[in-house]
Amino acid sequence: MATARPGIITSLEMCGIVKRFPGVLANDGVDFDVRAGEVHALLGENGAGKSTLMKILYGLYQPDAGEILLNGRPLNIASPAQAIRLGIGMIHQHFMLIPPLTVAENVIIGLPSSRRIFVDTDRAARRISELADAYGLQVDPRAFVWQLAVGEQQRVEIIKALYRGADLLILDEPTAVLTPQEVDELFATLRQMKQNGHALIFITHKLHEVMAISDRVTVLRDGRVVGRVATQDTDEAALARMMVGRDVIRTWEKPAITPGQVLLSVEDLEAQSDKGTPALKRVSLEVREGEIVGIAGVSGNGQRELAEAITGLRPVTGGRVIIADRDVTNCSPAEVLAAGLSFIPEGRMTMGVIKEFSVWENAILETHAQPPLARGMFLDFKRIADHTRRLIGDYEVKTPSQETPVKNLSGGNIQKLILARELSRAPKVLVAAQPTRGVDVGATEYIHRRLIEQRSQGTATLLISEDLDEIMALSDRIAVMYEGQIMGVVRGDEASPEQLGLLMAGVRS
Ligand SMILES: Nc1ncnc2c1ncn2[C@@H]1O[C@H](COP(=O)(O)OP(=O)(O)OP(=O)(O)O)[C@@H](O)[C@H]1O
Ligand SMILES: [Mg+2]
Numbered sequence: 001m002a003t004a005r006p007g008i009i010t011s012l013e014m015c016g017i018v019k020r021f022p023g024v025l026a027n028d029g030v031d032f033d034v035r036a037g038e039v040h041a042l043l044g045e046n047g048a049g050k051s052t053l054m055k056i057l058y059g060l061y062q063p064d065a066g067e068i069l070l071n072g073r074p075l076n077i078a079s080p081a082q083a084i085r086l087g088i089g090m091i092h093q094h095f096m097l098i099p100p101l102t103v104a105e106n107v108i109i110g111l112p113s114s115r116r117i118f119v120d121t122d123r124a125a126r127r128i129s130e131l132a133d134a135y136g137l138q139v140d141p142r143a144f145v146w147q148l149a150v151g152e153q154q155r156v157e158i159i160k161a162l163y164r165g166a167d168l169l170i171l172d173e174p175t176a177v178l179t180p181q182e183v184d185e186l187f188a189t190l191r192q193m194k195q196n197g198h199a200l201i202f203i204t205h206k207l208h209e210v211m212a213i214s215d216r217v218t219v220l221r222d223g224r225v226v227g228r229v230a231t232q233d234t235d236e237a238a239l240a241r242m243m244v245g246r247d248v249i250r251t252w253e254k255p256a257i258t259p260g261q262v263l264l265s266v267e268d269l270e271a272q273s274d275k276g277t278p279a280l281k282r283v284s285l286e287v288r289e290g291e292i293v294g295i296a297g298v299s300g301n302g303q304r305e306l307a308e309a310i311t312g313l314r315p316v317t318g319g320r321v322i323i324a325d326r327d328v329t330n331c332s333p334a335e336v337l338a339a340g341l342s343f344i345p346e347g348r349m350t351m352g353v354i355k356e357f358s359v360w361e362n363a364i365l366e367t368h369a370q371p372p373l374a375r376g377m378f379l380d381f382k383r384i385a386d387h388t389r390r391l392i393g394d395y396e397v398k399t400p401s402q403e404t405p406v407k408n409l410s411g412g413n414i415q416k417l418i419l420a421r422e423l424s425r426a427p428k429v430l431v432a433a434q435p436t437r438g439v440d441v442g443a444t445e446y447i448h449r450r451l452i453e454q455r456s457q458g459t460a461t462l463l464i465s466e467d468l469d470e471i472m473a474l475s476d477r478i479a480v481m482y483e484g485q486i487m488g489v490v491r492g493d494e495a496s497p498e499q500l501g502l503l504m505a506g507v508r509s
Pocket of ligand 1: 021022024025026044045046047048049050051052053398399400407408409410411412413438
């Protein structure tokens with residue numbers, strides 16, 4: 001291994017960490033530790049202070065108080081460069097790779113050796129392949145990052161950290177963007193790392209993942225540690241209670257509704273993927289007033305393209321999209337919105353918000369030109385403030401104020417703000433892609449309740465989700481997509497995971 005390091009990490013402790021941001025006490029005297037050969041899960045509601053604590057450990061933020069001990073020795077981590085030298089790596093909530101470069105170039109970029117004129121990319125590629133084999137991380141070092149699916153990009157991030165000699169790896173919500181299959185693969189890699197003596201810190205909102213992969217769990221609430229347990233001594237319900245401070249409801253009674261007229265109709269829809277290959281092959285489906293239709297499937301089987309083709313974000317190459325009797329095929333997104341559609345995009349962090357804008361500005365994106373928020377040419381600031389306050393309150397969006405730039409909110413709170421905005425529009429048709437990805441269990445409960453309320457009010461909902469539990473809990477009918485086609489449609493109350501799993505694998509029953 002080329003990277004020189006002071007030593008191997010056997011233990012890392014954070015003691016009494018305090019971190020303040022304007023108007024927020026993000027970490028309030030947090031103690032946390034991790035040892036070689038264990039996975040320590042860090043759990044907590046959106047905005048509890050998990051990412052902040054980890055950014056302090058990675059040298060991105062300086063704590064206002066507290067101490068970090070590495071192998072028992074106190075030290076100051078001034079920058080990520082220093083963290084890396086100490087053997088600490090971090091996989092961020094949002095990836096930081098450079099799309100036009102290859103995998104190998106991304107792995108070596110920033111290393112001292114890469115500043116030479118001739119970089120030995122062949123040697124780097126060989127080392128990448130070795131690491132990939134040792135840890136079960138399938139990647140092609142010569143592929144360009146823009147060509148990779150998110151799961152592959154994450155593997156590159158992990159290889160990049162290993163290449164730099166990370167003994168301790170921080171993974172901030174690594175599974176939020178992965179398919180269930182990819183999660184299994186990631187867990188196999190993490191188990192291998194654990195066996196090789198790495199220390200791992202794992203952040204997730206999915207309690208079954210905590211149970212499956214961690215040895216210990218620490219729960220944060222409002223910047224403070226509210227619990228620490230050995231995983232074998234706890235269960236999902238207890239963890240949820242610790243996080244939220246109350247019991248969490250996970251199954252729903254849906255009121256019986258007779259679906260009304262067809263509000264969303266997709267007929268023989270065809271569209272292409274980013275790579276120009278057929279992504280949708282004559283997809284037809286209908287969603288009626290007061291109905292939730294779930295789209296299940298392994299990601300990459302056309303779900304994203306379907307959502308984008310319906311919402312005007314992707315050219316339709318064949319077939320039609322009809323919203324409330326209006327043909328909106330190949331209309332602009334603005335026209336589709338005007339026809340009565342709300343869209344919760346999967347890539348919310350890039351498509352759903354303008355990060356430099358304030359909370360209130362983001363709360364009215366898309367709706368700002370319409371009454372009641374505008375009167376004639378003027379924005380009605382009083383109403384906007386009331387509207388924003390209601391969204392923040394209903395969805396428990398944690399923010400110091402309405403003026404705060406969205407980029408200062410925690411990941412999950414940005415998600416909640418977008419969901420609040422889109423669901424508050426009382427749409428005729430709602431296309432919701434992965435609506436609870438990255439949000440905590442309490443917010444998941446709230447979002448599910450809202451989707452059911454909207455259904456009672458007559459919204460026709462197309463729910464695209466990789467979370468089979470979510471699909472089965474909410475959907476009146478479930479359509480399974482496989483390779484750009486609908487493999488089958490089953491009634492929500494009759495579907496079984498086994499049956500859906502077969503359809504998802506392309507086996508027609
Ligand atoms: N750079 C920043 N400037 C101002 N406030 C910040 C900044 N980063 C985080 N905060 C605030 O600190 C608090 C904790 O945020 P953090 O990102 O650590 O939460 P989290 O537990 O990771 O949440 P999530 O599950 O949503 O990712 C939040 O209230 C957030 O708004
Ligand atoms: Mg976070």
